[in-house]
Amino acid sequence: MITKFTVGNRDGSSAWDVSELTNNVKWVTDLNFAAGTLTFDVIKTDELFYPKSGDLVEFEWDGFKVFYGYVFKVGYSQDKKFSITAYDKLRYFKNQDSLVWPVSTVSQRFETVAKMAEVSYKVVNSSDYKLPAEVADGKTYFDMLKTAIDATQKATQQMFYLFANYDTVELRKAPYNQLELIVGDQSLMTGFSFDKSIEDAANIVRIIRKDQEESQSVASTSTDEASAEKTSEDPEKTSFSYTDSKGSNVGQWGKLQTTENAKDKANDAQIKQRADELLVEKNRETYSLRLNAIGDLSLVAGNSVHLQISDLHDVGFVIESAAILKATHNFGPNYNCELEMKVNEPWLENSSSS
Structure with a gap:
């Protein structure tokens, strides 16, 4: 049940107790x-x-x-009802800025932007991995940290994320808390949906190098004409060379090809290595698991749970645990939550289900 629900002045000088006047409370x-x-x-x-x-x-x-957060949107309807949207302190990480980052860790960059966003913060889990210097021009703090977190994860296989722990924004490593909770047929779960897809997959990666005999730029007094000349290419002076990496499942899935342009100074070995790396990244099914469950406040994004879902097991998919990517809590007499899970490749009971 609600034990505190107030809306009031930012300085705390006054507040309204709305606990008896509110409904449709949803936390994401x-x-x-x-x-x-x-x-x-x-x-x-x-x-x-x-x-x-x-x-x-x-x-x-x-x-x-x-x-703990702040009102960003208020609606009012003819049935004398305010509809309010509030965001926690992470909302201020949408602020934009331009920075030159020195060689530094994701932890150091988090501390920097948290201070610039003027929010209380804490580094719960830190990283020692040094990110190269870079320029962030006109980007949000979220975008700056996403670049740092993605690069750190690629290099260390450690996933960091941001979480507002009530009034303090924290940098955490996922999964933050491996809960002992079991979500499944006899425990908390009230429904589920699961799907797998190869819509975004690729089993052939082609790295392309474009060769041109000479620059196609032509001087002109007209800006529009100059732009058109720069983007046009002479077929007689342009050629392409290709380096491919091919998966073993082309016969099963058909040809699913993606391309990437080679870096200017990359040699043949580096181009082949990039093709192989990109194939590993792209040549896979993606999985989606959504759960409906009885409400529990520990079921928040970043934590992981044990799973026991017999209906999935019966069709060949066994998912023993998964991290929570997104959690929606619907408070009220029938407190419940909706969970989107991060599913790695499920263990298959039999090959016919793959």
């Missing part, structure tokens, strides 16, 4: 570089409650501190 956490969101409706009463942009929202459930 997401690993995909997005702020945590709390949406809710408040019934208007005779009290002078008029939520303002930037108002502080604090929400607790069963004494657990769930959400």
Whole structure:
């Protein structure tokens, strides 16, 4: 049950208790570089409650501190109801800036942008991996950290993410908490959906080098004409060379080809290595698992759970554990949550299900 729900001035000088006036309370956490969101409706009463942009929202459930954030959107309808959207402090990581990053770790870059966003922060898990110097021009703090997190994960196989732990933004490593909870047929789960796809897969990677005898740029007094000349290419002076990497499942899936342009100074060995690396990345099925479950506050993005789903097992797919990518909590008398899971390749009971 709701044990605290207030909306008030940002400096804390005054606040309205809306715990008895609210419904449709929904809390979302997401690993995909997005702020945590709390949406809710408040019934208007005779009290002078008029939520303002930037108002502080604090929400607790069963004494657990769930959400601390600020009002960003307010709607009002003819049935005398406010519909409010609040974001946690990660919302300020959408701020844009231009920075020159020195050689530094993702932990150091997180600390820098958190200070620039003027939010309270904590490095829960740090990284020693040194990222190369780079220029970030007109990018959001989210985008800057995504670049750093992706590069760190590729180099170290460690996945970092951002999470607003009530009023403090944290840098964590996933899975943050490997819960002992079992979500499945006899425990918490009320429904599921699973699918696999090769829509974005590629089993042939082609690295292309373009050779031109001379520059195709032609001087002109007209900007439009010059642009057209620069983008046009003479077929007689242009040729391509190809380096391919091919998967073993072309016969099963058909030919699914993707291309990438070779780097200017890459030699043949480096081009082949890049093709092989890209094939490993692209030549795979993707899996999606969504769960409906009885509400539990530990089921948030970044944590992982054990799974026991007999219906999946019966058709050949065994997924013993998975991390939570996105969690939507619907508070109320029938408190429940919807979970999007990160599924690695399931173990297959039999090859006919692959």
